[in-house]
Amino acid sequence: MLYANDLACVKGDRPLFRGLSVRVAPGELLRVAGPNGYGKTSLLRILCGLAMPESGEIRWNDVPINRDRESYHRSLLYLGHAPALNDLLSPLENLRFACSSGGDKIDEDACIDALVRIGLAQQLDLPARVLSQGQRRRVGLARLFLEADRKLWILDEPFTALDVAAVADLTATLSEHCAAGGMVVLTTHQDAPFAKPPTVLDLAEVAC
Amino acid sequence: MSRALGPFTAVLGRDLLLAWRGRADVLVTLAFFVVVVCLFPFGVGAEPNQLRAIAPGVLWVAALLSTLLSLHRLFAQDHADGTLEQLLLTPEPTVLWVVAKICAHWIATGLPLVVVAPGLALLFDVEQGALGVLILSLALGTPILALLGAVGAALTLGLRGGGMLLALLVLPLFVPVLIFGAGAVDAYLSGVGAQAHLLLLSGGLLATLALAPLACAAALRIAVE
Structure with a gap:
């Protein structure tokens, strides 16, 4: 289980969010929503351990991720904006x-x-x-x-530039992963046809 | 053990393949080295004694500059296309693949210098016996340049005008390598023996091999954040 408590993120001088808690249980699909510039990508990068939060702590199976980076990253698959090609x-x-x-x-x-x-x-x-x-x-x-x-998938805008058939195949794969006890955190601006409606975390509601 | 070596060989193999596919870049570095060395006889005149005296210094300074020329490429592409993020998220220690990258970089850019240097030394009429010392000093010294340079490349990653800053940052650190590298050949020629210089270079190589990857890994984490 992924659990983040009291996260705060500051970009430059500007606080993006504060006091944000995230909990993702096995089988859950969390969609991070919010307009551009509200820190969706920053939140995902913090959850991965690529960036440090201003405050707060992230726990994977009740262990802080910076104490056991290896086992966390063994269970994590992150696909960011850049396709790493x-x-x-x-x-x-x-x-x-x-x-x-x-x-x-x-x-x-x-x-x-x-x-x-x-x-x-x-x-x-x-x-x-x-x-x-x-x-x-x-x-x-x-x-x-x-x-x-890899139990936890963190995907930043996975549907960008994909055609309709590919989006359908991808949502099916994500639902399958959740059904098998996996966890998915993703950001998207599109309404993807998920079998089970995802939990939504709206960053506009916690923005500073 | 084999599990830890998996990512090491994966990164090493990929970077060598990339160096082969982009071999024009590698050849430019090598050509730069050759051209710079060949310019000196035109500049200082073709007096054999003088050329013999400056040969080790010229070869070493040229090696140092051509190393500098390729350093900024070490992490730049991976940083731009997101590969660096993925590598930082691998469960294995960061130091492991950092060493693999530096190793591949040295094989592509440092090793060719070691190979062509004796040929260029003949242009300067360096005596045959000193060629072995020259090769050895370059073989020990250029990996140090690559390791120190990698720290600089990681620190200046993603900065505007990073190339210039990188040169200012690492050139002073290269000075001891230059002194003992060029000094090794001079010491051999003057009859003192190059052993002390080569041992110091070996020691320097071991020290940088132990410390530079750690610094490099830390700098890469900061660069990605």
């Missing part, structure tokens, strides 16, 4: 590197299957620089098919 490598090489650098043993066939499933069968061996925005996005999202055993 290198232009000189093919989607397959990028995906394989993303998995193996994270310490996961993923075989080549599973990577190919994931890329085919997400609709990149024709682009497996092309350098990533020739891919469109939506296709670049998909390479990152293909990790979701491979790393279901």
Whole structure:
């Protein structure tokens, strides 16, 4: 379970939010909502441990994440704004590197299957620089098919630049992950067709 | 153990592959080294005794400058495309893949300098026996430059005008390496023996290998935040 207590975030001189508590239980899908500039991405980065909150503490299974970073990051999959693709490598090489650098043993066939499933069968061996925005996005999202055993998924705007069919497939994957006891935290401006309506955290309500 | 080595080899293999695919960048660094060294005889004249005397210093200064030329590339691309964030979120220790990145960077940019340096030394009529000392001093010294430079590259990551700042930051730190590196060849030629210089370089390499990755990892965390 992910539990964050009394979080505060300050960007420059400007406080974004204060006294924010987040609780995500197994099977739960939390959607962080709010207008641009209200700290959605900042909150996700704080929850990942990439940024430090101004105050407050984040606990994973009742242990503060800075005390046991290793086991927290072993259960965490974060997909941020930047797709983490290198232009000189093919989607397959990028995906394989993303998995193996994270310490996961993923075989080549599973990577190919994931890329085919997400609709990149024709682009497996092309350098990533020739891919469109939506296709670049998909390479990152293909990790979701491979790393279901990472319990907590934190996704920053996963639906950006995706077509309707891809959004439907992605929401199905997210619902499946939650049904299997996983947790998902995501931000989105679109109304995605989730089977079970997600819990919504509106940052406009806690803004300073 | 093998689990900890997984990310290390993954990062090392990927960076070497990237260096190969972007080999024009690597060749530019090497060409810069060769051109700078070749400029000196034109500037100071072709008097063999004079050339012999300045050879170690010229080669070392040129190696230092060409190292500087490629340093800013070490983390910049990964920072821009988000790979750095993903690497910082891997469960394995940050130091592990930082060392892998520096290692790959040295193989792509430092090792070619060590390989071509003896050929260039012949242009300066350096005596055959000193070539071995030159190779050894560069082989021990250029990894120190890469390790120290990586700390600077991490500290200036994402800053405007970071390249210039990086040079100001790391060049003073390179001075001891220059002194003992160039000094090793001079010491051999003057008959004192290069052992003391090479041992000091080895010690410096071990010390930076132990400390620089830690500093680098801390600086990268700050840069991403």
